[in-house]
Amino acid sequence: MTSVTSRHSDRRISPVFVGILAVTAVTGWATWTGFAQQPGVAVFLFVTAAWIVSLCLHEYAHARTALHSGDISVGAKGYLTLNPLKYTHALLSIVLPVLFLIMGGIGLPGGAVFIEDHRIRGRWRHSVISAAGPLTNVLFAAVCTAPFWLGTMDDVPTGFRYALAFLALLQVSAAILNFLPVPGLDGYGVIEPWLPYGVKRQVEPFAPFGLLFVFALLWVPSVNGAFFDAVDAVLRALGVGDSASYCGQSLYRVWEAAPDFCSVSR
Template sequence: MSRPGEPLVLGVPRGAFRPSPIFLALVALFVTSGVMAWQRFGNVRFDVFLFVISGWLVSLCLHEYAHAVVAFRAGDRDIAHRGYLTLNPFKYTHPLLSIVFPVIVVLLGGIGLPGGAVWVDQRAIPGRLRDSLVSLAGPATNVLFTLLLVAALRIGFGGGGSLEFWAGVGLLAFLQLTASVLNLLPVPGLDGGNMIQPWLNPQWRRMYDLFAPYGFILLFALLWNPRIGGWFFGAVFWVADLLGLRPGFYSVGLELIRFWQG
């Protein structure tokens, strides 16, 4: 609810844009655990675990925020009232799919799985191009994070900090890279599929909408296929090599975050 006299932004109370305490707590945990891993404070494996998981959750929040803010600017004003612009992960449509399940996949498989999404009123967004840009905004955030983390690793490694800290940075970069590729796949219900959905003819769109709720299942089915899974991971590792993201960093990082095995 808005407070009396609260300033409006495009007809929406400014409070709808205020970062939630939950998001700010995640950022604080990310920074604090990063400093702890940098200095090897206490149990360094647990430090890296907190650093990677909190960093991944922050990126999930910003991924969904990117969708929401572009949708808001494109015409969906109601998205602000749904709480999506506060960066609160518990405002998402599917908290279990958006947060819990992706974190489990990170821990078990080291893959940046795309989570559930914000709900966008496509009827309020004029034009197919704007609709596609709303879907593109999230993966673009992952791509940006990938480049920033790889740049930080290539520039900063060797200039200070512990090996464990930089392994955590390398794992975060790899997670962002896998999330970028997965989110851009033209799978119904995922961002890549949602980008092309507005351009489909009515018959294909009806078929797309039929399969969209099962996008996660379809994604797993595709990755489970040895040939398709091999192509996917081959492409991811090729891009990682192209960017200069050495496999030693993210493999060590993945081992470190499983602190219970140490």
């Protein structure tokens, strides 16, 4: 009986995550209705809270897939509660992604659930566990852009439309970055089980620096331009125009004045 009770508690949704969901819902309502005196404040809080929700779901997807692949230790570690404070590196999983969102408006991938690889049998399972996280970002992007590609955007208030467009940009950028085959990112985790042992041993020391390497590359103007061209191309394919995502980011940056054409009518 004790073990069953413990197992249920290991998988019970954390009050911390419920609180983040509540903030997302309230600020989403404020963005939709134009309740806030400053629309940018509502957009800032809504996008930040929704971004943290997506980070939690990203890590949960890794953990849940690992659980069904044989790593039963993820429950005891608290990964199935959706509590961001339970991650191995809360700094990498939550703090840095939110910080870079505020600084540069980019969906920096987090990552910090520790999977016990020796419990998992089969290369395909290892690949699926790594892919589960960024696929969550893909699904999140599809949900955010649904009003755009379903042609129902006329019924969505302007401020909420801009917020969804910017949130979609974050999800698409996070998915693209995460799927890069760079050590330390999920894309490398997908292909790693299929690489020769010698190659994996040579690459292993560079894994902690993979994310930093990618982020440094994004400071190169030509690389940054090519990356965001790819993000914008995906968004356009989903029906999101460049102006919508730009205005969403402009409203999000409440410390800067948004262009006049990004104004939100009540």
